Amino acid sequence: MASPTPPTHALPPGVTVFERGWLSSNNVLLVDGERAALVDTGYCTHAEQTLALVAKALPDRPLDLVLNTHLHSDHCGGNAALQSHYPELVTAIPPGSAQAVADWDEDKLGYRALGQSMVSYIFHKVLHPGSTERLAGLTWEIHAAPGHDPHAVLLFEPASRTLISGDALWQNGFGVVFPELEGEIGYAEVSDTLDLIEHLRPTTVIPGHGAVFAGVPQALAVARQRLEGFVAQPERHTRHAAKVLLKYKLLELGRTTPDALLAWACATPMLTLLHRQSAAPATTHSAADFAAWVDGVVADLVRAGAAVHTETEIFNA
Numbered sequence: 001m002a003s004p005t006p007p008t009h010a011l012p013p014g015v016t017v018f019e020r021g022w023l024s025s026n027n028v029l030l031v032d033g034e035r036a037a038l039v040d041t042g043y044c045t046h047a048e049q050t051l052a053l054v055a056k057a058l059p060d061r062p063l064d065l066v067l068n069t070h071l072h073s074d075h076c077g078g079n080a081a082l083q084s085h086y087p088e089l090v091t092a093i094p095p096g097s098a099q100a101v102a103d104w105d106e107d108k109l110g111y112r113a114l115g116q117s118m119v120s121y122i123f124h125k126v127l128h129p130g131s132t133e134r135l136a137g138l139t140w141e142i143h144a145a146p147g148h149d150p151h152a153v154l155l156f157e158p159a160s161r162t163l164i165s166g167d168a169l170w171q172n173g174f175g176v177v178f179p180e181l182e183g184e185i186g187y188a189e190v191s192d193t194l195d196l197i198e199h200l201r202p203t204t205v206i207p208g209h210g211a212v213f214a215g216v217p218q219a220l221a222v223a224r225q226r227l228e229g230f231v232a233q234p235e236r237h238t239r240h241a242a243k244v245l246l247k248y249k250l251l252e253l254g255r256t257t258p259d260a261l262l263a264w265a266c267a268t269p270m271l272t273l274l275h276r277q278s279a280a281p282a283t284t285h286s287a288a289d290f291a292a293w294v295d296g297v298v299a300d301l302v303r304a305g306a307a308v309h310t311e312t313e314i315f316n317a
């Protein structure tokens with residue numbers, strides 16, 4: 001779960017991927033004679049593991065720069081720990097989230113709505129789309145990649161045709177389209193970002209989750225098919241999002257009780273919103289109705305082999 005990815009696809013010299021899993025995003029270490037940089041830092045409960053991975057890879061030099069593709073909790077949850085371990089560290093974030101981070105507004109940053117943990121951090125610069133960053137001796141282009149997150153960016157290196165895609169493109173899809181759940185435009189932006197990736201013609205993709213992959217045309221076809229399914233039946237996307245949020249909490253907790261999980265769900269505004277979107281018009285939105293809906297989502301996870309529900313406990317599978 002926390003070891004460097006075996007070199008199944010050619011990565012440029014100086015680029016190492018720590019493939020992490022789903023609670024923590026992958027981390028990409030880019031090193032040259034000038035500086036050592038890390039793209040994305042994982043979830044806060046994994047911060048010690050992130051620090052250990054970076055320290056092991058950089059035994060005799062500090063980490064100089066952190067860049068975040070976007071500010072979901074699984075991508076920037078290690079920022080604070082890295083900042084306190086490396087006092088000179090420069091942190092770069094997408095511009096669209098800068099004010100919310102400067103104000104440390106957990107409502108605007110979405111952590112409260114999603115019921116996720118986060119440790120506050122500071123930033124020093126923003127990653128303007130259209131600008132470049134010199135990393136691992138190569139010039140990486142910063143591109144806007146809205147859809148999954150309206151402020152996300154991706155990093156593309158044209159000489160090696162390497163793409164760091166965050167959650168805009170995985171080998172088998174892309175991240176939940178959060179703006180769409182809140183009544184904002186999301187699907188169209190996912191589509192535009194997939195078109196951008198096709199236009200860039202990467203040969204190797206380092207995704208936010210999962211192994212490094214080639215075969216980008218096939219990944220784009222899978223992503224577009226998935227998107228079409230969500231556009232045709234938005235209720236499928238709503239259900240998918242509910243499952244993702246509950247599974248993510250189980251990944252964080254490991255195990256919990258049905259009562260504790262329900263208490264967390266009740267206190268998580270995004271789940272209340274998803275329940276309202278899922279419910280038939282005549283539903284009263286009562287607490288009992290919400291509890292039954294949460295039970296149904298957990299049952300989906302159990303059926304998919306993603307959770308186990310005993311008499312007294314629910315745990316991650």
Ligand SMILES: [Zn+2]
Nearest residue numbers: 070072167175
């Ligand atoms: Zn994300």
